């Protein structure tokens with residue numbers, strides 16, 4: 299079962315777990331980790347697998363269309379798992395345009411690169427001649443449940459929940475979700491999307507909530523809580539998210555959206 303998959307953002311928090319899972323679990327797949335190594339990317343996250351024979355790293359910015367074209371032509375991927383993004387809500391409030399560039403324009407650049415390559419496929423199916431895996435070619439967009447806005451005191455988001463983004467981060471992710479669906483509806487690009495709740499676990503960037511709080515507690519510093527601290531978020535262990543991404547990539551229905559969560563809802567202030 300041979301596949302060539304480009305995973306974008308593989309040096310980041312979630313992406314590093316997805317890359318490791320695919321490299322170790324599918325030795326017959328060639329995994330290309332495409333990452334610009336911004337402040338959020340760290341190849342230390344992948345030291346243990348960097349010499350694996352089925353792993354390749356490409357330092358590429360998804361805003362660089364010429365480089366994307368080179369990588370897509372060179373490797374002829376039959377799958378893309380797209381995680382590269384500006385992902386820190388606080389930074390989106392300071393620099394919203396960075397989020398428009400990477401999350402919206404960068405995603406459209408990747409969609410174009412996949413469309414340009416896959417439109418050369420025979421009309422019989424979205425599969426490259428090089429892929430003998432019997433699985434469909436697909437562009438998997440990894441997104442967030444923050445596109446749905448705030449959770450109420452009870453209940454969960456569903457795939458039918460209305461989009462209601464409020465931060466520049468969630469607005470940029472919502473926009474990218476819409477573009478991914480538009481490329482499916484307009485050009486027949488074989489896409490699948492998942493929207494996941496907050497992740498926690500190894501390799502989490504230190505300025506994110508859980509590592510920040512742990513660090514501040516260790517150093518006896520105050521814990522910064524925004525607003526009234528009464529908003530509810532669901533939390534999922536990052537390796538469970540990576541396992542869900544594996545499942546959606548292989549078993550998800552083309553054109554569909556899947557919500558991923560932990561049934562693990564907390565208010566920031568729970569006492």
Ligand SMILES: NC(=O)c1ccc[n+]([C@@H]2O[C@H](COP(=O)([O-])OP(=O)(O)OC[C@H]3O[C@@H](n4cnc5c(N)ncnc54)[C@H](O)[C@@H]3O)[C@@H](O)[C@H]2O)c1
Nearest residue numbers: 307309310311312334335336338339359360382383496497
């Ligand atoms: N962290 C969460 O709780 C969470 C929850 C649900 C969904 N998501 C989504 O999952 C994805 C990964 O999130 P994360 O927390 O691992 O992010 P992260 O910030 O830890 O990592 C992002 C990665 O993308 C790379 N990157 C950024 N801009 C790039 C560019 N222009 N070109 C190429 N690479 C670039 C960075 O170098 C980094 O390695 C994002 O799309 C995010 O929206 C995150």
